[in-house]
Amino acid sequence: MxxxxxxxxxxxxAVSTAPALAQSATKIGQHNAWxxxxxxxxxxxxxxxxxxxxxxxxxxxxxxxxxxFVSQRPGAKPSYEPxxxxxxxxxxxSKVQVSVGNKSFSMFTKGKSAWVENPSDEPALIAAMRGxxxxxxxxxxxxxxxxxxxxxxxxxxxxxxxxxxxx
Numbered sequence: 001m002x003x004x005x006x007x008x009x010x011x012x013x014a015v016s017t018a019p020a021l022a023q024s025a026t027k028i029g030q031h032n033a034w035x036x037x038x039x040x041x042x043x044x045x046x047x048x049x050x051x052x053x054x055x056x057x058x059x060x061x062x063x064x065x066x067x068x069f070v071s072q073r074p075g076a077k078p079s080y081e082p083x084x085x086x087x088x089x090x091x092x093x094s095k096v097q098v099s100v101g102n103k104s105f106s107m108f109t110k111g112k113s114a115w116v117e118n119p120s121d122e123p124a125l126i127a128a129m130r131g132x133x134x135x136x137x138x139x140x141x142x143x144x145x146x147x148x149x150x151x152x153x154x155x156x157x158x159x160x161x162x163x164x165x166x167x
Contacts, residue, residue: 064088100131
């Protein structure tokens with residue numbers, strides 16, 4: 001995905017909840033649909049993987065840059081935090097629904113980002129992603145527009161493996 005490198009700067013701006021991302025990220029590698037990156041934070045190096053959707057619906061909307069992002073928490077033995085990032089604000093108190101195969105996960109929204117509602121479900125989502133072919137994400141914009149995205153999961157296991165020992 002040649003677009004990943006060009007879109008990282010947009011991602012950095014979109015993630016207002018993580019000021020450390022404002023510093024420059026370094027691309028580590030590419031694993032099919034998933035790019036791997038790192039940046040230096042105050043408490044150590046942070047590594048993450050990200051991808052862009054293979055399909056955006058409805059096609060009549062300007063979706064802007066859309067990302068699915070999984071970060072490795074510094075000092076954790078791999079503990080991954082999935083995050084969905086849009087270029088638009090989500091509808092207040094709305095949920096983002098993520099599905100991989102027959103498994104579904106709910107994410108809470110704040111601004112332009114969404115995180116797994118129940119942190120204890122994060123390992124199950126990561127396991128589903130590792131075992132799936134693609135992932136569907138449904139969200140609702142601040143304007144009330146329903147949006148749907150498809151992300152390829154090709155390369156997610158290799159990408160996460162490459163950042164498992166992030167230090």
